[in-house]
Amino acid sequence: MSILGAALRDCSGSAHRGPSSFGSHLSFLKRIGRNLTETGGRCGPAVGVEHQSNLLPFPIPAELHESERTDAARVFAFDLLVQNADRRARNPNCGRSGGRIIPYDFESAFGFRFALSAPEAWRVSALGFAREHLFFAELKGAQVEWDAVLAPFRAVSWAAVREACGTLPEACAGIGAQVLAHLQVVEHNWSKFETEVQIALEIAT
Numbered sequence: 001m002s003i004l005g006a007a008l009r010d011c012s013g014s015a016h017r018g019p020s021s022f023g024s025h026l027s028f029l030k031r032i033g034r035n036l037t038e039t040g041g042r043c044g045p046a047v048g049v050e051h052q053s054n055l056l057p058f059p060i061p062a063e064l065h066e067s068e069r070t071d072a073a074r075v076f077a078f079d080l081l082v083q084n085a086d087r088r089a090r091n092p093n094c095g096r097s098g099g100r101i102i103p104y105d106f107e108s109a110f111g112f113r114f115a116l117s118a119p120e121a122w123r124v125s126a127l128g129f130a131r132e133h134l135f136f137a138e139l140k141g142a143q144v145e146w147d148a149v150l151a152p153f154r155a156v157s158w159a160a161v162r163e164a165c166g167t168l169p170e171a172c173a174g175i176g177a178q179v180l181a182h183l184q185v186v187e188h189n190w191s192k193f194e195t196e197v198q199i200a201l202e203i204a205t
Contacts (some may be wrong), residue, residue: 052095052097052102053097054097054098055095055096055097055102056095056096056097057092057095058092058094058095058096058134060089060090060092061089061137061138062089062092062134062135062137062138063138064135064138064139067099068096068101069138069139069142069143069144070144070145070148070149071100071101072101072135072138072139073135073139073144073146073149074149074150074152075087075094075101075103075134075135076133076135076136076139076197076201077149077150077153077197078103078153079103079109079133080124080127080130080196080197080200081124081153081183081186081193082106082109082110082179083109083110083111083112083124083127084106084108084109084110084111085108085111085127085129085132086105086107086108087103087105087133087134088129088132088133088134089132089134092134093105093134094134110175110178110179110182111129112182113175113178120185120189121182121183121185121186121189122185122186122189122190122192122193122196123192123196124193124196124197124200125196125197125199125200127200130200130201136201139201140201140202141201146194146197146198150194150197154190158187161180161183162180165177165179165180165183
């Protein structure tokens with residue numbers, strides 16, 4: 001899920017690249033001087049990440065600078081979109097670098113796949129984890145330019161989204177189809193989703 005979550009984040013306008021998939025073959029392991037015993041795994045699909053220099057962790061509480069508010073609201077909206085419940089104070093999965101907020105680790109995205117019952121994909125104010133989000137307290141009651149926050153989402157190429165959902169290994173193709181169906185429901189109810197993101201921040205703590 002880290003690969004697909006990061007790919008969709010890139011589709012939504014982030015300038016920072018995240019995990020990508022590659023084949024972990026014996027020739028690759030030999031080149032880096034490792035063997036399967038050392039890696040504790042086996043050859044096959046793997047995940048590689050781009051190094052981000054000077055990545056500073058967020059303090060707890062997050063303590064946003066005013067210049068970071070748009071980035072933070074965008075991360076909040078994206079995590080609601082993909083139902084990533086894992087970016088919270090005890091596990092920020094987020095850092096600062098070069099004046100930008102860098103979100104990472106999307107392993108817990110698309111939580112609807114494990115729910116016995118879930119709200120409609122666009123009704124994100126009903127997601128209980130919203131108030132636990134790393135940036136919830138800082139954004140609640142703050143002045144947020146939502147047009148600027150959500151503009152990159154509106155400009156998403158749905159062809160690129162479909163392509164991203166199709167990048168999973170064949171064994172996971174069913175997951176890609178589930179994720180695409182989820183995102184298409186949001187696409188068809190986009191104005192409702194935009195309103196719901198803002199309602200999610202009005203939930204009493």
